[in-house]
Amino acid sequence: xxxxxxxxxxxxxxxxxxxxxxxxxxxxxxxxxxxxxxxxxxxxxxxxxxxxxxxxxxxxxxxxxxxxxxxxxxxxxxxxxxxxxxxxxxxxxxxxxxxxxxxxxxxxxxxxxxxxxxxxxxxxxxxxxxxxxxxxxxxxxxxxxxxxxxxxxxxxxxxxxxxxxxxxxxxxxxxxxxxxxxxxxxxxxxxxxxxxxxxxxxxxxxxxxxxxxxxxxxxxxxxxxxxxxxxxxxxxxxxxxxxxxxxxxxxxxxxxxxxxxxxxxxxxxxxxxxxxxxxxxxxxxxxxxxxxxxxxxxxxxxxxxxxxxxxxxxxxxxxxxxxxxxxxxxxxxxxxxxxxxxxxxxxxxxxxxx
Amino acid sequence: xxxxxxxxxxxxxxxxxxxxxxxxxxxxxxxxxxxxxxxxxxxxxxxxxxxxxxxxxxxxxxxxxxxxxxxxxxxxxxxxxxxxxxxxxxxxxxxxxxxxxxxxxxxxxxxxxxxxxxxxxxxxxxxxxxxxxxxxxxxxxxxxxxxxxxxxxxxxxxxxxxxxxxxxxxxxxxxxxxxxxxxxxxxxxxxxxxxxxxxxxxxxxxxxxxxxxxxxxxxxxxxxxxxxxxxxxxxxxxxxxxxxxxxxxxxxxxxxxxxxxxxxxxxxxxxxxxxxxxxxxxxxxxxxxxxxxxxxxxxxxxxxxxxxxxxxxxxxxxxxxxxxxxxxx
Numbered sequence: 001x002x003x004x005x006x007x008x009x010x011x012x013x014x015x016x017x018x019x020x021x022x023x024x025x026x027x028x029x030x031x032x033x034x035x036x037x038x039x040x041x042x043x044x045x046x047x048x049x050x051x052x053x054x055x056x057x058x059x060x061x062x063x064x065x066x067x068x069x070x071x072x073x074x075x076x077x078x079x080x081x082x083x084x085x086x087x088x089x090x091x092x093x094x095x096x097x098x099x100x101x102x103x104x105x106x107x108x109x110x111x112x113x114x115x116x117x118x119x120x121x122x123x124x125x126x127x128x129x130x131x132x133x134x135x136x137x138x139x140x141x142x143x144x145x146x147x148x149x150x151x152x153x154x155x156x157x158x159x160x161x162x163x164x165x166x167x168x169x170x171x172x173x174x175x176x177x178x179x180x181x182x183x184x185x186x187x188x189x190x191x192x193x194x195x196x197x198x199x200x201x202x203x204x205x206x207x208x209x210x211x212x213x214x215x216x217x218x219x220x221x222x223x224x225x226x227x228x229x230x231x232x233x234x235x236x237x238x239x240x241x242x243x244x245x246x247x248x249x250x251x252x253x254x255x256x257x258x259x260x261x262x263x264x265x266x267x268x269x270x271x272x273x274x275x276x277x278x279x280x281x282x283x284x285x286x287x288x289x290x291x292x293x294x295x296x297x298x299x300x301x302x303x304x305x306x307x308x309x310x311x312x313x314x315x316x317x318x319x320x321x322x323x324x325x326x327x328x329x330x331x332x333x334x335x336x337x338x339x340x341x342x343x344x345x346x347x348x349x350x351x352x353x354x
Numbered sequence: 355x356x357x358x359x360x361x362x363x364x365x366x367x368x369x370x371x372x373x374x375x376x377x378x379x380x381x382x383x384x385x386x387x388x389x390x391x392x393x394x395x396x397x398x399x400x401x402x403x404x405x406x407x408x409x410x411x412x413x414x415x416x417x418x419x420x421x422x423x424x425x426x427x428x429x430x431x432x433x434x435x436x437x438x439x440x441x442x443x444x445x446x447x448x449x450x451x452x453x454x455x456x457x458x459x460x461x462x463x464x465x466x467x468x469x470x471x472x473x474x475x476x477x478x479x480x481x482x483x484x485x486x487x488x489x490x491x492x493x494x495x496x497x498x499x500x501x502x503x504x505x506x507x508x509x510x511x512x513x514x515x516x517x518x519x520x521x522x523x524x525x526x527x528x529x530x531x532x533x534x535x536x537x538x539x540x541x542x543x544x545x546x547x548x549x550x551x552x553x554x555x556x557x558x559x560x561x562x563x564x565x566x567x568x569x570x571x572x573x574x575x576x577x578x579x580x581x582x583x584x585x586x587x588x589x590x591x592x593x594x595x596x597x598x599x600x601x602x603x604x605x606x607x608x609x610x611x612x613x614x615x616x617x618x619x620x621x622x623x624x625x626x627x628x629x630x631x632x633x634x635x636x637x638x639x640x641x642x643x644x645x646x647x648x649x650x651x652x653x654x655x656x657x658x659x660x661x662x663x664x665x666x667x668x669x670x671x672x673x674x675x676x677x678x679x680x681x682x683x
Binding site: 077 | 583595
């Protein structure tokens with residue numbers, strides 16, 4: 001399956017935090033009955049729903065590397081029904097300014113198309129249009145009577161934005177849930193590249209859940225696996241008008257290797273070395289905010305894990321038109337594979353003595 | 355149940371000072387479980403044998419309160435908060451310390467309610483000097499709201515219903531359960547209001563297969579209330595989401611199916627604020643499926659919290675039904 005097809009399928013798939021099953025099905029099918037089956041030794045789903053793809057290493061006790069990319073997307077959730085309209089709250093950090101006028105799917109007893117309506121400009125008070133409408137004041141319209149709505153929709157049903165992944169020019173892709181399905185695709189691409197290599201390290205590629213609610217899937221999977229090295233793959237801000245150079249990265253210029261408190265200095269160095277060996281273009285981000293990616297959780301699991309963070313530049317994060325360059329995704333997969341092939345016992349030993 | 359609620363809510367027990375509540379529950383449960391233990395944090399764990407699946411139920415014993423930070427020359431006490439208390443909930447209230455000392459909360463002169471911050475409030479225990487105040491209270495002493503239990507018939511009002519009503523539900527369920535089909539770890543937790551701290555260590559020690567918290571939730575059934583679906587008197591609430599948890603789909607399925615099979619009134623709950631012990635339990639070790647059975651409650655974190663006894667009864671029945679169902683996840 002071409003990488004772009006997988007990206008398409010995953011971007012379109014439904015999987016808000018805590019309700020990732022449908023998106024998870026694509027991954028489990030791919031690795032149990034699809035093309036990816038021979039690439040891994042086994043697949044395991046843990047009790048919170050994280051998918052753990054294991055590929056064995058060499059020897060009795062190989063160094064163990066956990067890769068993590070999160071499967072969940074931000075979404076909405078039904079809080080109350082009101083005269084056939086639906087009141088809702090958020091799952092994860094949704095920007096309320098981008099919600100008005102969106103098409104949605106309400107995942108009730110069946111999938112129901114809906115729209116988030118807005119008060120016509122003709123009927124607004126003077127100045128009303130200058131303020132963002134609060135999410136508490138928005139409703140979803142299914143076109144159904146109050147009775148039918150109540151029969152099909154219940155409090156707690158998840159809602160996702162309806163948006164098909166769209167190919168732009170120059171192998172750029174725009175869609176919902178690129179954060180962090182792009183990272184998931186990079187992990188899959190890494191496993192594809194590793195399939196013919198007899199690397200020393202054991203690879204535990206974890207497709208995590210509930211990242212957007214507080215890196216919850218990574219907290220428990222990192223505890224359960226207790227790896228020697230953890231590497232999170234997530235997205236970072238892509239350049240766009242209105243952003244400063246230091247807070248955004250160029251699309252098409254390769255993966256972003258992150259340094260800062262959540263990253264072990266030797267992992268950062270090794271990632272750069274791997275990029276140079278593989279002649280992979282990369283960018284460097286210095287982060288002062290360790291929260292917000294799976295790396296933060298992995299680093300403090302059990303007695304501590306040497307962690308790293310690689311990010312894919314992404315424009316318009318947490319909107320339904322998140323935009324990225326396919327080349328960055330492929331290069332990220334290549335960087336991960338190159339990194340894994342360079343990890344041996346000696347390196348892991350070295351992590352413990354600065 | 356009314357009597358149990360009255361006795362439980364009248365005990366002062368802010369986070370970290372739950373000993374009197376714990377002693378009361380220990381005495382209640384002595385004859386109704388196989389083992390009663392207290393862990394290092396102070397969680398009380400009532401164990402009852404029943405089957406191979408380990409269920410942890412968690413109701414927190416602690417309530418919100420205040421802690422003395424300084425005593426001034428005139429004998430007024432300055433204080434910090436324990437748990438989430440808003441200043442306007444405190445102004446003009448009475449508080450009671452563990453040694454029985456009662457104080458009233460006064461405010462410095464303010465012209466606009468927006469200026470009402472914690473720093474402008476003080477506790478007056480009637481002392482005329484620092485020396486006199488220090489004979490009754492020391493820096494670090496902790497007090498809870500002092501407010502009487504009120505019986506309104508089908509509904510009751512009290513301080514600390516968050517979460518003594520959860521404790522009452524769990525006590526009553528343990529007394530009622532006749533054929534438990536799972537090993538039951540009924541934990542009465544400490545320090546929930548300051549960050550789900552008791553449940554975190556209790557779950558680590560127990561390592562259950564399923565965790566269920568019993569706690570209160572907000573409602574949308576009062577004038578110009580937030581747009582919430584929960585209503586008093588509509589049954590036990592099965593939580594789908596709050597800030598600390600999105601309920602495991604299988605747990606949601608289990609609880610709603612049991613409610614339907616047993617004819618127990620229930621409502622689904624999404625609460626855009628707050629968290630419960632289930633949030634801590636689910637993130638324990640390699641992950642534990644968790645959920646919450648909530649009791650709808652008006653005026654949360656005030657001295658006059660209100661619950662409906664129909665909802666309390668529904669919660670008891672749902673807990674008993676879960677205890678008596680051979681759970682597989």
